[in-house]
Amino acid sequence: MPAQPRVAALDWSAVELLLGLGIVPVAVTQPGNYNRTVVAPALPEGVVDLGLVVEPNLEVLASLKPDLILANPIQVATQGAFLARIAPTEAVSIANAGGDPYERAKAETMRIALRLGRVDEAKALEARTEATLAEAAASACPAERHPTYLVWIVDHRNIVVYGRTSLFQTVLDRLHIPNAWTGASNASGFTAVGIEQLATGSADARIVHIGPIQSDAARALAGSRLWQTLPPVREHHVDVVAPVWFYGGLPAIARFAELMTDLAKRDCPRG
Amino acid sequence: MAEVDLAEPRLEALAPRRSRIGGTALLIGAVALVAGLLTLRTLTADMALGPALKALWSPDWTDIAQVILHESVLPRIVTAWLAGAALALSGVVLQQVLRNPLASPSTLGISAGAQLALALASLFAPGLFSQGREAVALSGSALAVLAVFALGRARGFAPLALLLAGLVVELYCGAIQTLLVILHQERLFGLFVWGAGSLAMNDWSAPAYLAPRLAVAALLVALMVRPLSVLDLDEANAKSLGLSLGRVRFLAVAVAVALGGFVVAGVGVIGFVGFAAPILVRLTGTRTLRDRLVAAPLLGAALIWLTDSVVLALAPIAQVPTGALAALVGVPMLLWLLPRLRGVGSLHHPEDGASARIARPWRLVLVGAVSLAVLVFIALTLGRDMAGWHWSFGAGLDELMPWRLPRIAASLAAGAMLAMAGTLLQRLTGNPLASPEVLGISSGAALGLVAITIVLGTPDRMALLGAGSLGALATLVAILSLGRRADTAPEQMLLAGIGLTTGFGALLTILMISGDPSVVMLLGWTAGSTARVAPEDAVAALGILGLGAACLPAMTRWLDLLPLGAPTGRSLGLDLRRSRLAILIVAAILTTAATLVAGPLSFVGLVAPQVARLTGLTRAAPQLAGAALVGALIMVAADFVGRMAFFPYQLPAGLVATLVGGPFLMWLLARR
Numbered sequence: 001m002p003a004q005p006r007v008a009a010l011d012w013s014a015v016e017l018l019l020g021l022g023i024v025p026v027a028v029t030q031p032g033n034y035n036r037t038v039v040a041p042a043l044p045e046g047v048v049d050l051g052l053v054v055e056p057n058l059e060v061l062a063s064l065k066p067d068l069i070l071a072n073p074i075q076v077a078t079q080g081a082f083l084a085r086i087a088p089t090e091a092v093s094i095a096n097a098g099g100d101p102y103e104r105a106k107a108e109t110m111r112i113a114l115r116l117g118r119v120d121e122a123k124a125l126e127a128r129t130e131a132t133l134a135e136a137a138a139s140a141c142p143a144e145r146h147p148t149y150l151v152w153i154v155d156h157r158n159i160v161v162y163g164r165t166s167l168f169q170t171v172l173d174r175l176h177i178p179n180a181w182t183g184a185s186n187a188s189g190f191t192a193v194g195i196e197q198l199a200t201g202s203a204d205a206r207i208v209h210i211g212p213i214q215s216d217a218a219r220a221l222a223g224s225r226l227w228q229t230l231p232p233v234r235e236h237h238v239d240v241v242a243p244v245w246f247y248g249g250l251p252a253i254a255r256f257a258e259l260m261t262d263l264a265k266r267d268c269p270r271g
Numbered sequence: 272m273a274e275v276d277l278a279e280p281r282l283e284a285l286a287p288r289r290s291r292i293g294g295t296a297l298l299i300g301a302v303a304l305v306a307g308l309l310t311l312r313t314l315t316a317d318m319a320l321g322p323a324l325k326a327l328w329s330p331d332w333t334d335i336a337q338v339i340l341h342e343s344v345l346p347r348i349v350t351a352w353l354a355g356a357a358l359a360l361s362g363v364v365l366q367q368v369l370r371n372p373l374a375s376p377s378t379l380g381i382s383a384g385a386q387l388a389l390a391l392a393s394l395f396a397p398g399l400f401s402q403g404r405e406a407v408a409l410s411g412s413a414l415a416v417l418a419v420f421a422l423g424r425a426r427g428f429a430p431l432a433l434l435l436a437g438l439v440v441e442l443y444c445g446a447i448q449t450l451l452v453i454l455h456q457e458r459l460f461g462l463f464v465w466g467a468g469s470l471a472m473n474d475w476s477a478p479a480y481l482a483p484r485l486a487v488a489a490l491l492v493a494l495m496v497r498p499l500s501v502l503d504l505d506e507a508n509a510k511s512l513g514l515s516l517g518r519v520r521f522l523a524v525a526v527a528v529a530l531g532g533f534v535v536a537g538v539g540v541i542g543f544v545g546f547a548a549p550i551l552v553r554l555t556g557t558r559t560l561r562d563r564l565v566a567a568p569l570l571g572a573a574l575i576w577l578t579d580s581v582v583l584a585l586a587p588i589a590q591v592p593t594g595a596l597a598a599l600v601g602v603p604m605l606l607w608l609l610p611r612l613r614g615v616g617s618l619h620h621p622e623d624g625a626s627a628r629i630a631r632p633w634r635l636v637l638v639g640a641v642s643l644a645v646l647v648f649i650a651l652t653l654g655r656d657m658a659g660w661h662w663s664f665g666a667g668l669d670e671l672m673p674w675r676l677p678r679i680a681a682s683l684a685a686g687a688m689l690a691m692a693g694t695l696l697q698r699l700t701g702n703p704l705a706s707p708e709v710l711g712i713s714s715g716a717a718l719g720l721v722a723i724t725i726v727l728g729t730p731d732r733m734a735l736l737g738a739g740s741l742g743a744l745a746t747l748v749a750i751l752s753l754g755r756r757a758d759t760a761p762e763q764m765l766l767a768g769i770g771l772t773t774g775f776g777a778l779l780t781i782l783m784i785s786g787d788p789s790v791v792m793l794l795g796w797t798a799g800s801t802a803r804v805a806p807e808d809a810v811a812a813l814g815i816l817g818l819g820a821a822c823l824p825a826m827t828r829w830l831d832l833l834p835l836g837a838p839t840g841r842s843l844g845l846d847l848r849r850s851r852l853a854i855l856i857v858a859a860i861l862t863t864a865a866t867l868v869a870g871p872l873s874f875v876g877l878v879a880p881q882v883a884r885l886t887g888l889t890r891a892a893p894q895l896a897g898a899a900l901v902g903a904l905i906m907v908a909a910d911f912v913g914r915m916a917f918f919p920y921q922l923p924a925g926l927v928a929t930l931v932g933g934p935f936l937m938w939l940l941a942r943r
Contacts (some may be wrong), residue, residue, distance in 0.1 A: 033455070048657070051920040054453050054795030055802045058674045060919045063656055077731050078795075078803040085673060154464045157471045184587065186785050192464050192590055194471025196343035199335045216400050226342035226473040229335050 005116050006066045010056045012038055013247050014070035014092040019043065020251045021113055021121045026064050029053045038245040040255055062086045068115065090115060095167060095188050095247040102170035105249035129254045133174045136257040140175045141268030147180035147205045148172065149198055149232070153213050156220030158192055162210075165189040167246060171257045175264070180205040190246070195221075198230050207232040208263070210256075211243035239263055291556035295566045298555050302573040309580035313344060346472040351579045351593070352572040353481040354470075354534045357488070358545035359571025361530035363563050364492060366549050367499055368523045371430035373766075375546030376531030377598070377773070379433065380440035382542070384415025385535035387444040390451055408536035409529060415440050416528050421941045431765070438709060438769050439877070439936065445776060446929040449798050450922070456794075463783040468539035468594015470579050480537045488526050492564060495523055500560045542598025542777055543605075544571050544578075550608060592784060595777045602774035609766055629887030636893055639900035643683075646904060650679050650911040655918040673806075681804035682906040682924050684812035685869035686879070688861040690902025691819060693876030694883070694895050695858040698830045699851060700765065706876035707862035711768030713871035714775035715746025716863055717797065721782060724793055736808075736867060743863035746771060747856070764855075775871075799870030799925010801910055808868055815864040822857050823895055829854065830891035870925040873909075874932040875902045881939050905932065 008027040009015040015028045019041040027048035028034065034043055048064060051057040061069070062085075069089040076083065076091040083089040090112060094105050106126055113122030150162040150172075162168050163185025172179055180201035185191040198207065207230075221227045232238055241259040245252045314323040317336050327345050330337035358376055365374035376382050388411025392399045399407055422436035423429070452463075492499075498519040534541060548571035549563060557566045578600065579593045629635065652662050654671065663671055689707055696705040707713060719742020723730045730738070750764050779797070796803070804812075829850040832840045840847055862876070883897035909928035914921050 030456075049919055051917075052453055052922075053456055054798065055800045055921045055923055057914075057919040057921055058802065059654065059671060060656065062670075062674065073728075078735075081805055082674070082802075157473060158464050158469055184589075192469075192784055193586075194343065194469070195473045196339050196471065199339055214397075216397065220476070221473075223476075224342070224474040225332070226338055229332065229338045229342075231335065 005068060006064065007068045007070060007116065008050070008061055008064065008066040008087070009070045010050065010075050011053060011070070011072035011092065012245065013072065013094055013249060015043065016041065016245060016248045016251050017092060017094075017109055017112060018070065020109065020125050020249065021116065021118045023116065023118065025070075026066055027061060029056050037243065038248065038252075039243055041251050058082055058086070070112065094249045100170070101165075101167040101189070102253060105167075105253060109250055125250055129250045129257075132254040132257045132261075133171065136171065136261040136264070137174045137176070139261045139264040139268070140177070141264065142176075144264065144267050145175070145177050146237070147178040147202050149180040149201065149205060149207045150210060151198070151207055152210055153195075153217050153221075154192065155214075156217045156224070157194060159195055159198070160190050160192050161185070161197070162190045162246070167248065167252060168210075168244075168256055170253055171260055174257070175260060177260075188247070195224075195230075196226055198232070199226075203231045204235075205232050206237040207239070208260075209238065209240045210246075211241075213240060291558075292562060292566065294555035295552050295557040295562075295570070298551065299566065299570050299573050302570065302577050306573060306577040306580045309577075309584055310348060313580070313583055314340065342474055343472050346475045346478050347470050347579065348576060349478040350470055350472060350481065350538060351575040353478055353485055354538055354541055355544050355548070355571035355573070355575030356568035357481060357485045357530045357534050357571075358541060358575075359548035359567040360485070360489065360492065360564070361527040362545035362549040362571075363552075363560075363567045364499070364523050364527040365545075367502055367560055367563075368520050368527070369428055369430070369433060370502065371428070371433055372550060372553075373430050373434045373546070375543075375549070376527070376534070377540075377542050378546055378769075379437040380415035380419050380444065381412045381528055381531035382535050382540045383441040383444040384411040384413075384418075385409070385532045386540050387411055387448055388414075389535065390448055394451060394455060404536045405533070409532040412528050412532035412535070415444065416524070418937060422937060425941055434769065435705075435709060435765065438772065439874070439933075441776075442708065442772070442874075443929065443933040443937075446926060446933065449794065450926055450930065453794055453798055453923075453926075463780055464592070467592035467780045467784055468541045468597070470538060470582070470593045477537050481533060484533045485530070488530050489568075491526050492523070495519060496561055496564065499523060539592070539594050540598075541575065541594035542773065543601025544574050544597055547601055547604055548574060554608075590784065591781055595780045595784075598777035599774055599781070602770045602777075605770040606767055628889045632888050632890065632893035632897070635886060635888060636896045636900065639897055639904070643900055643904050643907070646907050646911075647679060647683065650907055651675055655915055657919075677804050677806045677809040678801040678910055678924070679907055680809040681801050681812050681868040682910040683903045684809065684816045685801075685865040686875050686902035686904070686906025686928075687899040688812070688816050688819060688865040688902075689869075689873065689876035689906075690879030690883075690898040691823070691895055692858040692861040692865070693878075693902075694880040694891075694898045695826075695830070695854050695861075696876075697880050698834050698891060698894075699854050699858075701834045705765060706874070707858060707865070708871070708874065708876055709765055709768050709772070710858070710862065711750065711771035712743050712746055712859050712862040713866045714768075714771040716740070716743040716866040717775055717871045718742045718778070719745075720796065721779065721793060725782070739867045740863060743859065743866065747859040747863075750855075750859075795923065796870050798923040799873055799928070800923035801869055801925075802921065802923075804868050812864055812868050815860065819857060819861045820899070824892070826850070826854060826857070827891040827895075830895075869906065870923065873906070873925045873928040874936045875905050875928055878932050878936050878939065879905060881936075885939075 005023065006026045007018055007023055009018055009025040010029050012034050015025060015034060016038060018025050024044055025047060027050045028043065029050045030053060031043050031047055031049050048060065050061055066087045069083050069087050070092050071083060071089055073091045073093045076089060080089060092108055092112065094101060094108055109125060110119070110122050113119050150166070150168050152160040154160060161181045163181050163183070164179050165185060166189030169179060183191065183193070183197070227233055241263070244256045244259065314320065323340060326337035326340040330341040332338060362375040365379065366372055385408040388407050389404060392407045418440050419433065419436045422439065423433035531545065549567045552563050552567045552570055557563050575593070575597065578597045582591050582593045582596055585591055652664060652668060654661065654663060692707040696707065696710060699705070716739040719738040719740070720735055722742070723734050723738035727734060750767050829845060832843055832845050833850070879902035880894065880898040882901045883894045886897065888894040888897040905928055906924060909931065910924035913924050913927040916922065
């Protein structure tokens with residue numbers, strides 16, 4: 001691989017992985033939506049837009065003559081023959097591959113780094129992530145290790161809850177914070193339930209809302225007696241943190257760890 | 272009133288002249304009993320029955336378990352009752368006014384219109400919601416129903432024509448929603464959860480919203496009972512009684528549409544109960560309008576209560592939205608009802624005069640062929656890159672060929688095959704609304720693809736192809752066996768197809784909510800993306816197109832005779848069953864092959880045969896050739912436009928064809 005490999009990423013998890021290795025991809029799908037949804041690591045200006053994730057523009061991709069293409073497994077399964085004509089293609093999958101998402105993220109990052117001759121960067125990224133997790137673990141005060149629901153409010157009646165197989169669980173484990181959601185979750189590690197389901201956990205549970213709460217849902221919830229009676233809400237233990245890409249890898253884990261560290265430092269100032 | 276003979280469409284089992292309410296009461300009681308027992312189980316999950324019942328009415332506001340009973344469990348049950356009753360009432364009114372045993376909020380596009388309006392508003396104008404979702408939902412319902420009526424008017428509001436028009440509108444709303452989803456994949460989950468009819472509650476806002484509206488609607492309907500009952504008479508008799516039928520009809524339909532819109536605005540899309548409850552009430556012996564207006568809402572309430580109780584019982588295993596489950600359960604019910612339905616209206620209609628036969632049809636076909644050649648040439652050579660538009664020839668074109676040729680060839684083949692299948696079905700049934708999309712073959716293929724994706728996670732192309740074909744074949748067999756049972760087959764088969772299409776939509780919603788990312792990726796295919804068609808798939812599609820075309824000359828005599836109606840055909844010595852079977856098999860194979868490369872969407876199978884007929888190609892052979900050319904033209908153009916319009920963004924060809932073809936189709940169908 002050349003010193004500055006030209007890599008195209010057809011899926012946001014691959015974009016995030018590349019940026020984590022310090023490689024700016026030459027082309028990605030839907031960069032505008034990426035920057036709004038994944039947020040960090042941010043995609044710089046000037047990266048070529050390949051269009052929709054469901055139908056990347058192959059003519060544009062071919063004209064860029066990339067050295068390597070990173071795609072998600074479905075893209076490889078359905079368009080692999082086309083992609084192979086353009087450049088060697090690697091499938092990147094972290095969120096839905098089963099097993100421990102943290103180990104999976106490390107393995108996938110190292111595999112791609114080897115492919116691109118970026119092993120040092122991958123080791124550095126791993127070390128940074130590990131250090132961030134360690135800092136998060138150190139910042140948490142033992143007295144504040146309440147069971148925590150990680151949620152995203154869909155509308156004023158429905159929420160997404162992230163379960164024990166989710167990417168975020170790695171961070172909770174390091175902080176020794178139990179996941180308050182003990183119910184089932186799907187292959188990707190989350191499930192959609194009614195808001196009343198948040199009452200099933202222990203009385204000292206907390207809620208961390210990942211990403212901003214939509215304003216009309218917030219308005220409706222303010223008037224809901226059930227919401228107001230939920231122990232975390234009654235005790236004002238609801239925190240809203242910045243969005244984190246749920247299907248991400250090491251950068252997403254580090255980002256979520258930092259957000260949780262900030263919360264811990266606020267609640268436990270003496271550290 | 273009970274002595275008046277039901278004039279038009281009726282259910283076979285309606286022989287008794289008076290209401291026999293016993294059967295209906297038994298059914299309602301049984302459904303409510305099961306639902307009640309399941310509810311009791313939910314109530315006593317965390318506490319004894321006594322405290323639980325007390326908590327339902329006056330909870331201890333510091334005890335979250337009691338608050339949940341009062342603020343979540345109870346409003347959920349009440350909402351299920353209200354929504355079920357509202358939909359069933361809407362269904363009874365629609366069925367009565369339109370004299371159509373198949374009318375309902377879900378089959379006339381009322382729910383789909385409201386849902387699309389809400390989805391559009393949530394993405395592009397969330398500010399509208401501060402005025403309430405109601406206005407948004409109601410405008411969506413009203414627009415959808417206007418479209419359905421405009422389409423159905425040309426066929427005199429015949430029950431089946433109206434139902435098919437409803438399906439067209441529903442498919443179109445679905446296509447726009449698919450576009451929203453692929454443009455905003457990151458918000459896909461919210462869009463799906465939200466439209467799926469979850470009855471999760473955390474306050475009394477939904478019952479408080481629905482109850483007064485249902486009450487006013489019920490009052491209005493009660494005031495209209497007498498004039499509505501007279502609608503059982505045929506038009507002339509009613510006029511002789513001096514009633515202004517027009518005004519009553521309009522008001523009654525407005526009330527029914529509003530009820531459908533209210534439910535979507537309040538809780539989401541809840542499928543099929545508005546259709547099923549009124550029919551079940553009639554089948555169990557409740558006959559007079561007055562009795563049905565009471566019994567159907569009670570049954571609707573009980574049915575949704577039961578569905579939701581099942582959803583709650585399933586909750587530890589899987590999260591299934593109530594509305595989608597209701598739709599899914601409704602499909603087998605529709606299929607079960609089919610053989611019992613009589614008088615849904617024949618689809619045979621004389622050809623309209625506008626399409627005068629032209630003298631030299633084949634010359635016109637030649638014009639079509641030349642146009643297609645020109646279009647294919649443009650689609651192959653003209654393109655855009657980062658610098659702008661340009662034509663490519665020679666070596667430059669060689670470089671682009673691997674990307675352009677397979678998808679153009681596949682689009683051409685898919686368009687032609689769908690158009691030919693559509694022509695076959697339209698001639699078979701004599702109804703211009705018949706099409707492969709409506710036959711349900713596309714949905715069968717889609718189900719196969721979804722199933723294999725769930726089983727294998729990331730299936731390769733061969734697995735997808737095999738599973739899709741299997742699904743299509745299974746559908747074909749099911750529809751053919753249905754066709755063997757009922758003597759006048761085409762209408763029943765089309766209804767079965769509608770059921771399958773609806774069921775597939777519900778299943779897809781449930782799967783999307785399950786969050787399985789591989790299912791999410793299927794979106795590209797359900798949107799009709801031709802980008803994944805490998806060269807060998809394109810060759811196969813062209814091959815099947817060639818084979819199909821080779822079969823057709825043997826069928827043209829049947830095709831010329833069938834639209835004249837069964838009696839004429841029989842008198843001319845046509846073996847109706849065999850000819851129908853052969854035509855159906857060819858149509859199904861063509862549809863399957865097209866669906867596998869271009870997805871289940873697109874109205875090509877509906878539009879192309881119509882265009883051919885309008886240009887004067889009325890005999891079977893030239894119509895088939897002309898339709899195939901028009902279909903190919905539409906799909907190749909859609910693929911080209913999809914690639915060029917928003918470069919570098921590519922919109923799937925099937926979606927472009929649907930979005931552009933839909934309004935044209937509606938105009939076409941609304942013509943008298």
